[in-house]
Amino acid sequence: MKVISILGATGSIGTQALEIVRQFPDRFRVAALTAHTRIELLARQIVEFSPRLAAVSDQDHASRLKALLPADTKVRIVTGEAGYQQAATLPETQMVLGAMVGAAGLLPTLSAIDAGKDIALANKETLVMAGEIVMNRAARRGIKLMPVDSEHSAIFQSMAGHSRDEIRNILLTASGGPFLKTPAADFLNITPEAALRHPNWSMGSKITIDSSTLMNKGLEVIEARWLFDVDFSRIQVVIHPQSIVHSMVTYQDGAVMAQLGIPDMKGAIAYGLSHPERLFLDIPAPDFPGIGTLTFEAPDLSRFPCLALAFQAGEAGGTCPAVLNGANEVAVAAFLEGRLPYVGIHAIISEVLSQHQIDNHPDVDEILAADQWARRTAQTLLRN
Ligand code: NAD
Ligand code: MG
Numbered sequence: 001m002k003v004i005s006i007l008g009a010t011g012s013i014g015t016q017a018l019e020i021v022r023q024f025p026d027r028f029r030v031a032a033l034t035a036h037t038r039i040e041l042l043a044r045q046i047v048e049f050s051p052r053l054a055a056v057s058d059q060d061h062a063s064r065l066k067a068l069l070p071a072d073t074k075v076r077i078v079t080g081e082a083g084y085q086q087a088a089t090l091p092e093t094q095m096v097l098g099a100m101v102g103a104a105g106l107l108p109t110l111s112a113i114d115a116g117k118d119i120a121l122a123n124k125e126t127l128v129m130a131g132e133i134v135m136n137r138a139a140r141r142g143i144k145l146m147p148v149d150s151e152h153s154a155i156f157q158s159m160a161g162h163s164r165d166e167i168r169n170i171l172l173t174a175s176g177g178p179f180l181k182t183p184a185a186d187f188l189n190i191t192p193e194a195a196l197r198h199p200n201w202s203m204g205s206k207i208t209i210d211s212s213t214l215m216n217k218g219l220e221v222i223e224a225r226w227l228f229d230v231d232f233s234r235i236q237v238v239i240h241p242q243s244i245v246h247s248m249v250t251y252q253d254g255a256v257m258a259q260l261g262i263p264d265m266k267g268a269i270a271y272g273l274s275h276p277e278r279l280f281l282d283i284p285a286p287d288f289p290g291i292g293t294l295t296f297e298a299p300d301l302s303r304f305p306c307l308a309l310a311f312q313a314g315e316a317g318g319t320c321p322a323v324l325n326g327a328n329e330v331a332v333a334a335f336l337e338g339r340l341p342y343v344g345i346h347a348i349i350s351e352v353l354s355q356h357q358i359d360n361h362p363d364v365d366e367i368l369a370a371d372q373w374a375r376r377t378a379q380t381l382l383r384n
Helices: 012-023 039-049 059-068 080-089 102-114 124-141 150-158 184-189 205-213 215-227 265-274 305-316 320-336 344-355 364-383
Strands: 002-007 028-034 053-056 076-079 095-098 118-121 145-147 167-174 235-239 245-251 256-260
Touching (some): 002 012, 002 102, 002 265, 012 039, 039 053, 053 059, 053 080, 076 080, 095 102, 095 265, 102 124, 102 364, 124 145, 145 150, 145 215, 145 265, 150 167, 150 245, 150 256, 150 265, 167 215, 205 320, 205 344, 215 320, 305 344, 320 344
Parallel strands (some): 002 028, 002 095, 053 076, 095 118
Antiparallel strands (some): 167 245
16 A cells, blocks of 8 residues: 655646546555645545645635535645645655646655655656756655656656666657647747647646647756756657657667557556556557557757757756746746737747846755746736
């Protein structure tokens, strides 16, 4: 029996993780669940999974949650950053699933690592902002850090049985998103509705927009750099519209190992939670004769400049990836609210990065300060 805490239980990853817990009640028990604003869903989850602790953003949401729960529910409700950190560090918790979206995941994940918890990490922004610090602390504490992002799970699986110095490079696959074939001129009129229609994956809104701009792939390049300790020069992005090959690793003899499957995050989530075992899942294998053709192409950086921006910020290092991420979060939210045209997302991030004075060796506080600076600067640019 593995005792887990789920940070971001009400999101796309969180709810799919709970489906796995529901399917394997003898393997997983939930000790803590956290949410931000989706209180009704969290209340239903508490009734079903009986966690000892639940964390929400503030006192208002806590009161609403309390009112929704049957009177005899035995759950402690805590709030805010301190509450999220409590959920991440409960004594009985063995593994923490980091499934919050965005920079909010960084501090709870670091607390969980410092408390010696194993981590299954979906929240890529944590590694983008502070990959070096996170990986060093995880190594020092001797905890297991399992990737949940499907590409990184695929890379991890493709590395089994091999040593790192045998690797030539990593091939990170990307579906290309809904605008893979959209002519450059039409990018000016892209609406949130169109950008939220991902061809292969159903995910939270922020990552869906990131997938459409290829910023998601850029964040994943930085995530891979830290997870697998490879230089940026050895990470290559390959567009693969069918999303069957989840990513690949090339070895020094030219052999390529890949992990394949239908696009279903439950596979990667379950593997993150249960490694080194594989669970019996009701996910069909790809129907290769039915699929017929798998295709690959290079990304078009002129229509998807966010990918190039992420490589540049990653290579610059220091506080730049945190600034890239913070500016992106603000720009994506503004686009979703109709306050910024689609092409403005890249323009805002690029401008914020160009104004940034890099700190080459930041600690966590300096990273958080750079994130806040990036958000303020992006908001100022949005107003003008
Ligand atoms: P989502 O928007 O569906 O859910 C986000 C979760 O985080 C919710 O439970 C929400 O309550 C919580 N949350 C949001 N803002 C918060 C805040 N400020 N403080 C505390 N909690 C907050 O997101 P998602 O699609 O499930 O993605 C979660 C993470 O997993 C992201 O980092 C994403 O990049 C990564 N990821 C997601 C998928 C996917 O298929 N959805 C795939 C790979 C990686
Ligand atoms: Mg991914």
